[in-house]
Amino acid sequence: MQHTGILRSWNDERGFGFIAPTHGGAELFVHFSAFPRDGTRPTPGERLSYELGTGRDGRPQAVKVVRSAVGEARERRAVAPVQARSAVRDHDAGRRPRGGHRRSQPSVLGLLTLAALLLIGGGWAYQRFKAAQPLPPSVEVPTSPMAPGRGTESPHPRFRCDGRTRCSQMTSCAEATWFLQNCPGTEMDGNHDGVPCEQQWCTSPVAR
Template sequence: MAKAASNMALTGKLSSWNDDRGFGFIAPRDGGRELFVHISAFPRDGSRPTVGETVSFELGRGKDGKPQAVKVLRQALGDPSTYPRAASQPARPGRSPVNALVGFVLVVAIAAFGYFQYQRHARQQDASALLAPQAVDPPQPAASVYRCDGRTHCSQMSSCAEARFFLRNCPGVEMDGDGDGVPCEQQWCTSPFAK
């Protein structure tokens, strides 16, 4: 067991550490030779020594009489996140209930805003669909009862509808003398509403 040689606290950095064997060396801040340090010199807080961490220690002597570091304490200088945590410490400080409530309200507000924006967009789409002119497919003609069979004159027709079918669909017909698109005006299609 090491014997204390000095009660004066010194500081330094852990310059090397062999975790398997449980020892390493500390480079004193004031310079000088590196000092041996054993795992038993560290507090039993569940954390392992880390190379580069700043420590304070007292100077003692080992079984062989050589100087070594004893009563090692970790220093909280600089960024505390660079120092190892004890196993019993939480990974991060707990959140207060007020912070949790504020976070929850914020999440709900963002979700509600997104939902209302979606609903507004959907209503606008519905309204523009109602106001947009509807493309109406022209009615498909029912299967015609007429067919091109070689007739070409009004005297061969039996109705205005038959004369219109022949004028629109059959080649070589002579039923629209004035070329206005109305066939057989004297015989069958005398009024614009004739069928």
């Protein structure tokens, strides 16, 4: 089982020292032979990890010691080249263009073609819009001269189709005749003889 502690003291001439366990308790004897043979000397105050063993006198002592500072330094030395290579790759990747992923810039010819297509499409849509527009709801058309004997209206009155279709909506025989001849949907000639509103306007004694 791995334990941790602080190297409280060290006798370099005699090659041993004592470790204060992190979780408390009596200081633990440690011999130089328990340290890794890496050419470094233990330093009081450094952190250590170790396993518990038994010395020649039967007392517990630290064995298989790992110096935390040395281990961290080794880890940093091992990681540093990898990080450096990664940084160089990222830097180079940011500087050189990526041929497979380079964003293509739109050409001038492509932009002009797109603009021409938009103009053509807009003109076509405008022509369709104009063609679909209805004619004005009412158009004034001069009437033909009124037949003799059908009233005393002006020979060239001016009327317009405004939605009226019945005799009760007319004001004269001339107006009824013009509506019958020029406006759709009129209901003023029941016997289909070409003379509208015979009882109201055109042949009645009170017709005008």
